[in-house]
Amino acid sequence: MTKRILVTGSYGQIGQVLVPALMDRYGKENIIATGRKKIPSVFKEKDVHYHRLDVRDLTQMQTLLVEHDIDILIHNASVLSATGEKNPQLAHSINFEGFYNALEATRMLNLEQLFAPSSIAAFGPSTPRENTPNDVITRPTTIYGISKVYIELMGEYYHQKYGLDFRSLRYPGVISPEEPGGGTTDWAIWIFWEALRNKKYTCFLKEDTSLPMMYMPDCIKSTIDLIEADNSKLEHRSFNVTAFSLAPKDLVGPIKEAIPEFEIAYEPDFRQQIAESWPASIDDSVARKEWGWKPDYDIPAMTKDMLEKISKMI
Ligand SMILES: NC(=O)c1ccc[n+]([C@@H]2O[C@H](COP(=O)([O-])OP(=O)(O)OC[C@H]3O[C@@H](n4cnc5c(N)ncnc54)[C@H](O)[C@@H]3O)[C@@H](O)[C@H]2O)c1
Structure with missing residues (x-):
């Protein structure tokens, strides 16, 4: 059955490639791109359905999710690692509040699934550096990394507490x-x-x-594959992926x-x-085992x- 998907923070590096890929897979009319700043030119070329949404605005987020009858929320909005270290307060408000709103909107509206990327930034200096396993100590030292651990733990908590279908990938650097x-x-x-x-x-x-690191086509493939993975086969909610x-x-x-x-x-x-x-380097064997991840x-x-x-x- 066709899914209706809304993507936050979709005007960024990944969103502007992910949105057209989702349109190809699920039908143009079923994908809503949202973001805050400059609309990518590719969205105009491909006639993407887009709306302004600041993820700190829960009411606006809920309105769009209801108006467009959304099944799956992909929460990409974030301040990234280097920018976050320059302005930790901004990173805190966007990354923590924004994700909390995405979680709460998913719970209150009973959406089918919430996907939010984590990152290799969730690891820290006390994590083993070579071939880092999926289940390992995560004590990051950047505000960005701390926000990714928050996303993973809160997502997993809502899964266990409310049965919310939260899924996350620890993306490596995406080229x-x-x-x-x-x-x-x-x-x-x-x-x-x-x-x-x-x-x-x-x-x-x-x-x-x-x-x-991974190349963008593999980032998109991993995202769609995890979103479509059989829930009954998933023992984890957050996965290492690398190429x-x-x-x-x-x-x-x-x-x-x-x-x-x-x-x-x-x-x-x-x-x-x-x-x-x-x-x-990271070990992505859990993703390979639970939902068949393999980079191209x-x-x-x-x-x-x-x-x-x-x-x-x-
Ligand atoms: N690109 C990578 O290498 C990489 C690696 C690991 C994880 N990730 C994660 O993937 C996701 C997407 O990353 P990206 O590379 O596309 O980042 P990006 O910075 O290119 O895009 C993020 C978008 O979020 C938007 N945004 C910021 N504040 C917002 C707000 N308050 N409301 C709505 N939108 C807001 C920005 O304007 C930007 O367009 C992020 O969660 C990021 O942490 C990316």
Whole structure:
């Protein structure tokens, strides 16, 4: 049966790709995009049904959910890691209040499902850094990471207390040509843009700082697969997902193959400390076992596609 889905924070890096993918899968008329700031040009091109919604406004959120007869709420609105460290108070209000509103709206309106992304930022310096398991200590040291632990724990609490069908993915850094929203893995996007525009890039992380990542098509696939997963097979509500681990130095060779003049410099800033508090690689075997997760893109396939896509956009 067709589902009606509303996405919050959908004008961002992931939402502007997720919304068209959902439209293809569930029918254009069944997807409502909401957000707060600049509407992506792709939404106008694809005639997306969009509305302004600040997730701190519970009444407006409920009104839209009722008016559009929504079954599934995808809650993407968030302040990301690097921006959050610059303004923890703003991150607290958007990430905590916004998610609480999404939870309460789902509960009160008896929606079928709430999906809200978590992140590798939910881990912290006391988490094992290599091949980090799904069920492990999560004591993050950023406001963003703390908000993701809140999302996971509150979602799981509402599941246990009210039977609310909460599902979450700990996305790693998501790579795509779309402008990133102010996270610690944004370098893996800007490196391609700068290589193609200026043949050089100054990276804000050290050359060997490895972090888990995935290419956008895999992010979209993991999201739709988890939303559609058989609830009776899910033993967890929050899942590690990854495709590969990537350090800045790993992309230099592959980019030089396409752009031999490419040069990189390293000027680590405050984001280095954030990156060092996160895992270098994560174990997503629980997602593979419970709902069949498997990524399609490795580093060479992602690099080739990024260079091709951005070349056409410049
Ligand atoms: N992109 C990544 O690498 C990545 C990694 C891990 C987790 N995530 C998570 O995925 C989700 C989407 O991330 P993204 O990369 O698209 O982020 P993004 O910053 O590009 O998009 C988030 C959107 O939320 C909007 N927003 C901020 N405050 C809002 C408010 N009060 N009301 C409504 N909208 C508001 C922003 O304007 C922005 O368009 C977030 O929950 C993020 O934490 C992303």
